[in-house]
Amino acid sequence: HPPVLTWGVLFSHPQDFTPVCTTELACAAKISFEFKKRNVKMIALSIDSVADHLAWSKDVMPFNSESGCSPLPFPIIADDEGALFNVKGNISLLKKMKVFVVGPDKMKLSIMYPATTGRNFDELLRVIDSLQLTALEKLATPVDWKVHMRVGPKCGVSIAIHV
Numbered sequence: 001h002p003p004v005l006t007w008g009v010l011f012s013h014p015q016d017f018t019p020v021c022t023t024e025l026a027c028a029a030k031i032s033f034e035f036k037k038r039n040v041k042m043i044a045l046s047i048d049s050v051a052d053h054l055a056w057s058k059d060v061m062p063f064n065s066e067s068g069c070s071p072l073p074f075p076i077i078a079d080d081e082g083a084l085f086n087v088k089g090n091i092s093l094l095k096k097m098k099v100f101v102v103g104p105d106k107m108k109l110s111i112m113y114p115a116t117t118g119r120n121f122d123e124l125l126r127v128i129d130s131l132q133l134t135a136l137e138k139l140a141t142p143v144d145w146k147v148h149m150r151v152g153p154k155c156g157v158s159i160a161i162h163v
Contacts, residue, residue: 005104007040007132009124012098016048016056020118021097025060025072027121032073034125038132040101042074050078101128103135 011028013021025044028035035042046053053076060072077084099119101109108131113119130141 005039007038007104007128008100008102009035009040009042009128010098010100010102011042011044011119012100013044013046014097014115016046016052017059018115020115021046022056022060024097024118025056025076028074029061029072031121031125035128038125038128040128043077044072044074045077045079045084047079047082049080053078099124101131103131108135 011024013024015021028042028044032042046056048056057072057076097113097115097119099109099111099113100107101124109127111119126146129147130145133139134141
């Protein structure tokens with residue numbers, strides 16, 4: 001068996017309390033077990049303060065009726081000084097939401113969304129499955145690939161079935 005390697009996903013949000021970002025954090029919290037199954041640690045980031053994040057978390061969790069008022073299962077980084085993304089004054093970047101998937105060795109994926117469009121978490125999990133598979137095996141995953149489907153050859157490796 002190969003060693004279990006830790007992956008990470010970082011979701012950035014332009015501001016706390018926005019309708020799209022609130023529903024995204026609620027969805028991420030609800031399916032956090034899916035990330036845990038894949039050995040992916042989750043973290044969020046927003047340009048607001050820790051106090052704002054704590055208040056926002058109380059708004060987020062009621063979207064998950066079975067979760068009630070439990071805490072978020074992942075932390076939110078407060079980047080109220082813009083130190084991590086250095087976007088203060090850059091309005092076009094402040095209005096974007098970003099997601100980064102980091103493998104054990106390097107960043108594997110970055111996607112930027114407009115603040116008006118929520119992320120598709122099924123697609124994010126599908127991409128993580130593909131990234132993890134292709135990091136271990138010399139394979140390529142075709143369009144709309146899902147776990148247990150055929151994968152195509154890469155680097156001269158014959159077609160295989162992932163089980």
